[in-house]
Amino acid sequence: MVDIPEHLLLRSAEARAKALGISVEQALSEMKGESTPTVVEEEPEVIEVELVTPPEAEVPAPVETPVVEEVKAEAPAPVETPVVEEVKAEAPAPVEVEAPAPTKAAAPAPAKADTPEEVEFAPEVKVTQRLLTVVKAKPIQKAASEPVDKVNTWPHLMLPEFISLMVMMAFLIILSAILQAPLLEEANPNITPNPAKAPWYFLGLQEALSYWDPQIAGVMIPLVIGLIGFAAIPYIDRNKENNPSKRKYAIMMYTFFLAGAGTLTIIGVLFRGPGWNWTYPWIDGIWFDDLLDWINFE
Amino acid sequence: MAKLTLKERFKKSTSGSGESAKAGKFATSIFRPGSPFRKGYTDSPRNRSYVVMNNVLYHLHPVKVKRHGVRLSYTLCLGGMSFFLFIVLTITGIWLMFYFRPTEMAYADIQALQTSVAFGSLVRNMHRWGAHLMVLVVFLHMSRVFYHGAYKAPREFNWVIGVILLFLTLFLSFTGYLLPWDQLAIWAVTVGGNMASYTPVFGAQIKFGLFAGLEATTATLLRFYVLHVLFFPFIIVIFMAIHFWRVRKDGGISGPL
Ligand code: HEM
Numbered sequence: 127m128v129d130i131p132e133h134l135l136l137r138s139a140e141a142r143a144k145a146l147g148i149s150v151e152q153a154l155s156e157m158k159g160e161s162t163p164t165v166v167e168e169e170p171e172v173i174e175v176e177l178v179t180p181p182e183a184e185v186p187a188p189v190e191t192p193v194v195e196e197v198k199a200e201a202p203a204p205v206e207t208p209v210v211e212e213v214k215a216e217a218p219a220p221v222e223v224e225a226p227a228p229t230k231a232a233a234p235a236p237a238k239a240d241t242p243e244e245v246e247f248a249p250e251v252k253v254t255q256r257l258l259t260v261v262k263a264k265p266i267q268k269a270a271s272e273p274v275d276k277v278n279t280w281p282h283l284m285l286p287e288f289i290s291l292m293v294m295m296a297f298l299i300i301l302s303a304i305l306q307a308p309l310l311e312e313a314n315p316n317i318t319p320n321p322a323k324a325p326w327y328f329l330g331l332q333e334a335l336s337y338w339d340p341q342i343a344g345v346m347i348p349l350v351i352g353l354i355g356f357a358a359i360p361y362i363d364r365n366k367e368n369n370p371s372k373r374k375y376a377i378m379m380y381t382f383f384l385a386g387a388g389t390l391t392i393i394g395v396l397f398r399g400p401g402w403n404w405t406y407p408w409i410d411g412i413w414f415d416d417l418l419d420w421i422n423f424e
Numbered sequence: 425m426a427k428l429t430l431k432e433r434f435k436k437s438t439s440g441s442g443e444s445a446k447a448g449k450f451a452t453s454i455f456r457p458g459s460p461f462r463k464g465y466t467d468s469p470r471n472r473s474y475v476v477m478n479n480v481l482y483h484l485h486p487v488k489v490k491r492h493g494v495r496l497s498y499t500l501c502l503g504g505m506s507f508f509l510f511i512v513l514t515i516t517g518i519w520l521m522f523y524f525r526p527t528e529m530a531y532a533d534i535q536a537l538q539t540s541v542a543f544g545s546l547v548r549n550m551h552r553w554g555a556h557l558m559v560l561v562v563f564l565h566m567s568r569v570f571y572h573g574a575y576k577a578p579r580e581f582n583w584v585i586g587v588i589l590l591f592l593t594l595f596l597s598f599t600g601y602l603l604p605w606d607q608l609a610i611w612a613v614t615v616g617g618n619m620a621s622y623t624p625v626f627g628a629q630i631k632f633g634l635f636a637g638l639e640a641t642t643a644t645l646l647r648f649y650v651l652h653v654l655f656f657p658f659i660i661v662i663f664m665a666i667h668f669w670r671v672r673k674d675g676g677i678s679g680p681l
Contacts, residue, residue, distance in 0.1 A: 163429050276488040280475040283485065283494045290501040291508050298512065298557065302549035309538065312531040313610035315639060322611040324619070325601050327559050327594060332615060340622040349623075357587040359570075360580035368573030369681055380570050415608045416556075 308418040320400045321413055329394030330387050336402050486672060493677035498572075502565035503671075506593075507664065509558040516551040517653065526649035528642055530605035555597050562593045574678035582670040585663055592660040599652035602645060610640050613648070 135157060136150075143153040148164055156163045277283075324332045331348060363376050370377060399405035399413050412421050448463070455461045458474020465471065473487045492498055523537045523544065524530065537544040566586060569575055575583035602613040617640070621631035636643040671677070 159429075275491040277491050277494060278469070278472040278476075279485045279487060279489050280472050283489050284481075286494060286496055287501065287504055290496075290505060294505055294508055295512070298550055298554055299546075301553050302546050305549065305553065306545070307549045307552040308606075308608055309534060309604055310607040313605045313607060313640070315610065315641075317607070319607055319611050322615050324612050324615040325598060326556070327597070328616055328619070331619065335619065340619075348619075353587065353591060356590075357584045360575040360577075360583050363576070366576060368576060368678065370571070370573075373573055376573070377571065380567070384567065 306419040308415050330390035333390040333394035492680040502568050506562045513554050516547050526646045534604045559597050579674045585667045589663050596656045599648040602648045614640050
């Protein structure tokens with residue numbers, strides 16, 4: 127069992143002693159388990175108090191005069207009105223509702239003070255509430271979104287994640303075991319290979335460079351289309367729908383881009399040989415040293 | 425509800441996750457309440473929440489996620505895969521650094537690594553194929569996000585972060601490409617550098633700054649090395665942190681469609 131600091135224990139013992147009308151020492155020893163606890167049976171009643179409160183809140187209306195009527199008027203539409211606020215205001219002091227002990231009679235006094243003679247109307251009703259404010263029919267807090275169907279991250283998300291990690295690792299290790307990464311002769315600035323190809327993810331670009339002015343293909347495409355254009359997509363496409371059938375144009379444009387970039391890259395990888403001339407991989411061979419080992423795979 | 429003595433109540437409320445208090449002090453000091461690695465762990469909704477909430481994991485994952493978001497067919501785990509690959513590349517990359525000098529010795533170091541270091545070839549291959557794979561997976565992740573329209577409000581800015589991540593991934597891969605210092609490396613990077621030199625106005629300066637000279641030399645090698653092992657990883661980690669944080673703050677995974 128966790129050690130509870132002495133001062134906290136003492137404080138709760140005091141509270142308990144007060145609630146049960148026993149001495150603090152007695153309560154303390156009970157809490158430490160040194161003597162048998164007194165009247166624990168009474169405790170559940172505290173919970174009942176909360177259950178009793180809501181209906182009560184509506185009863186004592188007569189004491190409070192017309193203003194309360196307003197609140198009542200709104201009560202029939204409880205769905206939109208958080209009038210319940212009032213009941214809540216009550217909750218922190220539920221004991222008072224239950225126990226009409228003479229000592230506590232003083233509490234309602236201020237409420238009586240600003241209400242005139244009508245108080246005599248039902249003297250036996252103890253004032254347990256006051257009108258704090260009238261809440262408009264419109265909710266002050268609106269739920270931003272519908273409640274969504276959620277599941278626990280553990281295990282429902284983390285297990286699939288873990289499995290993907292394992293599968294990916296297995297794939298990578300097997301791939302690395304059978305496919306050797308290329309290592310050609312040592313770098314020599316005096317011998318230019320023909321063709322000299324960029325890394326594959328730039329080959330589409332290199333292919334485009336062979337058609338257009340390099341200033342357009344080499345810079346405008348990656349920088350303007352690539353970086354700025356792509357980053358701007360969410361600000362250009364203001365269509366709020368995310369259902370594919372309602373954003374056909376966007377999907378078409380992206381698919382065009384994918385097809386174009388893919389085609390250029392495949393041409394650059396497979397169909398370009400010495401002098402950047404067109405070659406057929408199945409006739410002339412492949413010039414793509416990244417996958418050297420795969421190309422020469424027995 | 426059965427009546428409980430105060431003592432029993434205390435006991436119940438202080439050992440909330442239901443583990444036995446008898447579990448070793450040492451293990452208990454490592455694994456926080458609710459951890460499945462603790463003695464007496466029981467599977468309950470409360471403990472399922474604790475597993476995430478009471479652990480460092482809470483920095484990455486919320487306690488609960490949308491049901492459709494955990495379906496593999498929605499994200500294809502591509503973003504997660506990009507992250508995993510980055511981790512694998514970091515680990516294998518640090519390992520490679522033990523055997524590599526970004527000088528005239530670079531080529532010889534790679535040769536020695538492949539021939540005389542235990543698992544040298546395997547780890548080098550993992551680093552290289554992993555890097556290619558990461559470029560591919562990040563690209564696929566971007567396409568997945570696009571086709572789901574997941575860049576729409578409120579996720580616009582996370583897409584922008586994503587585009588930056590894509591470019592950082594490409595830069596990481598490109599700077600790493602030179603390091604083996606073979607004919608493939610130097611000429612691929614020369615071609616790439618020449619593309620950069622077509623930039624209007626400061627093309628020549630960009631290439632000069634990138635290559636530390638007019639062409640690829642060992643000075644370029646050192647420059648690329650520092651960019652590759654320090655600068656870009658540092659930057660990309662920052663952007664990844666923002667990216668993951670935004671995924672959560674933007675309300676978790678988008679959708680369903
Ligand atoms: C290093 C690269 C990247 C990493 C590690 C990464 C990681 C992640 C992860 C783990 C998620 C959670 C959902 C999922 O797995 O799909 C995510 C979501 C997202 N990513 Fe990335 N990402 C990267 C690059 C990108 C790129 C290039 C883009 C777009 C240009 C992008 C845009 C987004 C967006 C908009 C979301 C929210 C998707 C949704 O709510 O459905 N990310 N990312």
